[in-house]
Amino acid sequence: MTRGKANIHLSAQAISHGAKDRLSNLPDDILLTILERLDIRDTARTSLLSRQWRQMPTMLNKLVIKVSTFEPKKDERSEITLDDLARANATMHEATKNILSGRRNFRQYPLHLLCLEFYLGDESNSIVQTVGCTMDTLMVGEVEFTILTKKEQAHCSEDDVVLYGQQLMSLFKVCPNAFGGLTRLKLENVSLNEPDLPIIFSVCQRLEFLRLDNCDTGILSSLEVEHPRLGELEMDDCRFDRVHLKWLPKLTMLTFGMWISQQDPLSFGYVPLLKSLSVANICLSYHKMLKLSDFLDNVTISSLQLNFKSEKIWVLPEGPKELLPVFRKLRVVDLVNISEECDLNWTLFILQGAPFLEELHITVRDHFCEMMMDEELRAQYAYSKEKKGVDWEGANGFKHHKLVVLKIFGFRPEDMFVRYVRSVIKAAVNLKDVFLFNKVVCEMCKHDVPKASRSPWPKKQRFSLRNRITSGTDSFVVIHFPNLSSN
Template sequence: MKNKGSRRRPNKAAAPRKGEAASDGAGGDRLSKLPDDILLNILERVDTLDALRTCILSKRMLKLPTMLSRFDIDVGNLARHHDAASYGYTLNHVIQYNNAVAGVAEKILSARNLEIPIRKLRLRFYVGRDGCLSISKAFACTMATQRVDNAEFVLLTEKSCLKCTHDNLLYYAQQFNNCLGDYPAAFAGLTHLWLRNMRFGELDIPNVLSTCKRLVSLRLSNCDAGVRSVLHIEHAQLVELCIEEGKFEAVQLNGLPKLQHVNFVGWCCPDPLTFRSVPQLRKLRLEQIGISSTKNLQLSQFLANVPWISDLHLDFRSEKIWVLPESPKLLAPVLGKLQIVNLDNLPEGCDMAWTMFILEAAPSLRELCITVWDDWCKIVTDKEFRRKNGYCEKANVEWQPSDFDLKHKNLVKLTIHGFQPDVIFVRYVRRILEVAVNMGDISLHDRKVCERCMDLDPEIKVCPSRYPRTTEEKDMLKVEITKELGMASHAVIHFRS
C-alpha cells in the first residue's frame, strides 16, 4: 500500500514535449552536426534556393552559403513555391520572379568566399522586360570578380513552343538581344546556353557565338533566323550542339574544331546538316517525323565528310523510316569507325530486317540497340489530318542482303525494347545470332511504358503485350530462337523485363 505522503520519484531525464525533437538520438538534428564538407556536398546537390531555406534553420549552417561552389538557381522553382498554377504566369509574375532570382543571386554571389572557385553556376530564368537585364547584371558582376569554371543560362519564355506566334518569337529574341548587348560580360563567360522560342535576325546568332567565347554547349529549341533561313555555325570551343524544331532551310557546320556531339531534331529541309571542318565529331543523333515529303537520308552522302562517326542515334517517332538502306560498297567508307547504333521508335508490326544493312557496312560495330514502339500519346491519329499532311501508313522497308554468308566479328551486344514473341522478332534475333559470331549478350525487353498513354481515346485499340512472363515461356522461346544454333546461342539471350 502506497504511503499517501510519498511523492513520485522524478525521471532522470524529462521526455520532450509532443512535436519537440530531442537534440540527440534518433529524433535529433543530425543534419547540422555533420562536418562542413559533407553538408556542402549535400547542399550542392539540390536547388540553391532550397539549400538556402535549409541553412536558415540552423545557426551553425548560416555560414555555409558563402562556401558553396555549385549554384543552381531556378526561377521556376521560386514560382512553384508561390503559385500552384506554375504555368499560368502573367507578365508581372515573370518580372517579379526574375527580379527575386536576381536579388538572391546577387546577394549570395557577392557574399561568398572568393578563395573558393565556382565549379558550376546555373541560372534558369524568363526572357522578359527588365527582369532579364537584372539577372544579366548580377551575373556580369560575378564573372568580373570571381573564377567560374562552368556557367549556364537556360532562358524560358512565358508561352510554350506550340503557342508562340511569329510576333512572340520576334519579341523574345529582341529581349534576349537587349540582355546580350547591355551585359556582354555576363555572356562572355558562359559555357552552356539554352535558348527557346526565338526568331533572330540574320546576324544575331553569329553575334551570340562571337560574344560567348567560352561556350562549349549550345541548345536552340524552336529558334531560327527566319523561315527557310541558313544557319552558319563557327566557334573555336563548342563541343556540343543541339537544334530542335527550327525552320532553317539549311544548317552548315563550318569551323568547329572541338565539336564532338550533334543532336538535330525535326528539320524541315531536304538535307538537314552540312559538315565542314568538324574533325572531332563522334556522336550524332537525328530525330524526325517521317512523312511522304521527307527525303530519305542517304548516309553515304550525308556522312561523306565525317567518316569517323562512332555513335549514331536515329529516332523515327513511330512513323515512316526515313533512312535509305544502301549497299556496303557505298556505306563502308563512312561507317568504318561506327561502334554504337541506336534505332529508336521503329513502328510496330514492320519487319526489322532492313537494319542489317548497317552490320554489312560497319565492321567495327559493337553495340546495337533497337526500340520498337508505337507511342500513341505522340502519334497523330486524326485520319484527315494525316492525309492532308502526308503521314504514311505503316510499310516495310525494301531491302535485300548483299552477303547471305555475312559474319560479323565485333558485334557483342544486342538490345531490343518492345520485343514480342512473333515471327518478326524471332526471325530477326536468330539472324543476328547467325551473323554475330562473337555475340556476348542479347537483352530482350518488353514495351516501354508511358504514363500519358493511360489516358488515350478509347477508340484507339492498342494490342496488349505478349511478352513472355514465366520461366517456362522464356525457355520455350529461347529454344525456338536458337534451334539448330546450339546451346552457346541459347546462353546469351536474356529477358530483362
Template sequence: MGKDYSRLSALPDDILLNILDRLGVLDAARTSILSRRWTQLAAKLSRLIINAQDFLPEGVSNVNVSDDEMFRVNAAAAEATKSILTRRNPGEHTIRVLSTAFYLRDDVPVSIGQAVGRAVETHLVETAQFSVMTGKVGTDDVDDDELVIYGREFMRFFEACPNAFGGLTSLDIENLRFGESDISNILITCKRLKHLRLLNCDSGDPSTLQVEHSHLSELSIVNCLLEQVKLNWLPQLTQMTFDGWINYQDPLVLGHVPLLETVSLTNIGYSFHNLVKLSEFLCGTSIRDLKLGFKSEKVWVQPELPTKSLASVFRQLRFVNLVDLPEGYDLTWTMFILEAAPLLKELYITVWDHACIMETDEEVRKENLYSENRGVEWDSAAPDFQHHNLVTLIIFGYKSEDCMVSYLRRVMASAVNLKDVFLYGKLLCNHCQDEKPSRFPWTKRQKISLKKRVTAGIESFAIIRSCSTLRADHLAKIVHPQCWLDISRTTLLSQQPVV
C-alpha cells in the same frame, strides 16, 4: 536535435561545404539562419544552381504555370541570384558551376544577367550557364507573333549583358525568332561557349545557319525552321543533335569537325521525301555513338551496300540506338549497319507507334502527305555474313510476331559473339489514351515456344532475357539530355524471363 546540430557543426568547413553543395542553393541558403558560421559557409558554395521553377508552389509545373506565377518566381530567382552573389568575397572561392534558369519576362533576365556578369568579372567561374525559358510547352503553343516578341526580348537581354554572355559556357534557348545575323553575333560574343541548344528557333523564312566557334563541344538544334545547317569550323565539337529538318537535299553540311563522335538525328519522313544516305549525310566523320529517331513514321534512312565511304563513317561505331521505329515492319534493313560497322558492340531498337507524337487524323495525314508505307526493304546481307564484336542486342516493344522472330534469328546467326539479348515489352506513356499492351509470351509454354522458334538451327551462346523492369544502364543509354521523349513519364509492361 541539439546534439545532432553540435556534432554537425564540429565538422571542418570543407566537409560542411561539400554537404551544402549537395543540398542545392535554396536548402543551403536556409542554413544561414543557424549561426554566423553557417551564413559564411553559404557564401562559399562552389555550385550555384538557381532555377525559377524551384520557386513554383507544390503541384504547379512548367506545363500549367500562370503568367502571375511566372512573374513571381522569376522575381524570386532574380533576388536569389543577386543575394547569393553579392555576399561572396571577390576572388576568394572558385565558383565551379553558376547556373541560372528563368523566364523571358520584363527586366528580370537583364537583372540576372548583370549579376552574373559582375560575378564573371570578379570571381573565378569555371562553368556559367543560362537556360532561358518562355513558359511555352511544345512548338504548337507558340505562334509567329510570339516568336518575334521573344526574339526581340532575348536580344535586348543579350545586348544589355555583354559581360555575362562573354563568360557563358552553356546556353539553352527556346521559341525565338532571330534577325539574320543575331546567332552569329551571339557566337562571337560567347567566346567561352561549350554547349548550345536551340529549340524552335528560326529567322522567319527558311534560312541557312552557319556555325563557327573555337570552343563549342555540344550543339543541339531541335525543331528549328532551317533550310540548311553548315558546321563550317568547330574543332572541339564532339556531340551533335539535329532534330527536325525541312530539306532533304543536303540539310546538313559538315565542315571541319574532326572530333565529332556522338550524333543524334531525328526526323519525320513524309511520302515525298527522298531517303537519306548516311554515307553522304555524315561524310567526313568517324562516329562512335549514333542515334536515329523516326517518330513512329516512315523510315527515312536508305540502307546501303558496304562502300568505302560508308565504311569510313562507321569504322569506329560502337553504339547504335534506333528510336521509335513504326510497328509491324521488317527490321532486317538494319543489318546494313552491322555490315558496315565491324566494331559495333551494342544495338538498341525501340519499336513503338507512339500516339502522343503521331498525327492520327486521317485528313491531316493526307493533306500533309504522310507516308502510309512506313517501312523500307533491304535484303542484301550475305547469308554467311558474320559480325564478331556485337555483344548486346536490346529491343523495346518486342512482339512474338514472325517479322521480329525472323529478325532476331538473323542477328543471332550473324553475331557470332553475341552474349545478351534483352526483350522488353511495349513502352507505355502516361499521356497516351486507350493504349493497348502488346502481345508477349506470358505463360511458361509460350516462353519455351518462343525460345525454340528463335534458336532452332542456330548455334548461339546468347542468353535471351525478358525484363520486368528497365535496367538503369539501359535507361541511361536510350535517354539523351536533349531527347524529345521524356522516358520518366513512361512505364514498362511487366515481363518474366524467357530463359
C-alpha cells in the same frame, strides 16, 4: 521530406528550443555537401539557423538557381500567369544577388559551377548583370544559362518568337561580359535576324555546350556554325533549310532533331572530333530519303542514333560498298521508335555496312501520346501516306565478326521478330548476348497498352522463345529477358 531537409528542419527546431545544435557542429565540408542537395530556397532558409549557417550559402562551390523554385506550383507553365512568372524572375534575381554579393567576403572558396535558369523579360536584365558583376570580381569556373520563354512552344505565335528574339539580343547587349564567360547555353522559342546567331557565337567564346529548341533566323534560312570550343551541339525543331557545321574543331557530340528542308538538312565541314550523332525526324510527304553515305560523307562517327518517331523510315538502305567509308569506325547503333507496322529486316543493311559494329539497339513502338492520330491533321501537316517500312534484300551468307550485343525493346513473340533475331545470330558469328525487352511505354500512354504487352514473359514462354530463336543455329549466344523498370 529528403534526409538533408529533415536534418535542417530538426536543427532549426533544436535552436528554437535552446538545445545544442548538433548539426552545426559538423565540419564545414559536410555541411556544404548537405546544402548542395537542396534547392536554392531551402538553402537560403538555412541562414536562419545560426551565424555559422548564415555564411554557408556563400561558400558553396556549386550554385544551381532555377526560377521554377519561385513559381506557383502548377502542372503546366501555361497555367501560371505572366505576372506570376515576372514575380518569380524578380524573386530569383534577389536570391541570386544576395548569394553572389555575399561571396566577396569568401574569396578563398572557388565557385566551380554557376547554373541559372530564368525567363526572358525585363527582370532577366538584372539577373544577367548580377552574374556579369560577379564574373568581373570573382573567379568562376563553368557558367550555364537556361533561358526560358514565358510561353511554351505550343502556345507561341510567330509574333511571340520574334519578340523573344528581340529580347534575347537586348539581353546580350546589356551585359556581353556575362555571356562571354558562359560555358553552357540553352535557348528556346526565339526567331532571330540572320546576323544574330553568328553574333552569339562570337560573343560566347568559352561556350562548350549549346542547345537550341524551336529557334531560327527566319523560316528556311541557312545557318553556318563556327566556334573554337563548342563540344556539344543540340538542335531540335529549328526551322532552318540547311545547317552547315563549317568549323567546329572541338565538337564531339551532335543532336539534330526535326527539320522542314526538302534536301539534306545538315552538312559537315571541319568536325574532326565528332564521335556521336543523334538524328530524329518525322518523315513528311515532301522529305527526301537520306542516303547515309552522302549525309555522313565528311565524318567518321563511332555512335549513331536514328529516331523515326513511330512514322515512316526516312533512311535509304545502301550496300556495304557505299557505307564502309562512313561506317568504318562505327561501334554502336541505336534505332529508336521504329513503327510497329515495320518489318526489321531492312536494319541489317547497317550491320553489313559497319564491319566493326559491336552493339545494335532497336526500339519498336507506336508512341501514341506523341503520334499524330487524327487523319485530317495528318493530311493538313503533310504526313506521309506511304507504308512506314522499307524493302531491302541483303547478301546471302553474310557474316559479321565484331557484333557482341543485340538489344530489342518492344520485342514481341511473333514469327517476324523471331526470324529477325535468328538472322542476326546466324550472321554475327561472335554474338554473345541478346536482350529482348517487352513493350516500351511511358507514363502518359501506359494505360492504353495492355498490361500483358508490357509485363515480363512467363517462364514457360521464355523457354519456348529461346528454343525458337536458337534452334539449329549452333550458337552459344545467351538470350536475356530483362524487365523494364518503367513497366
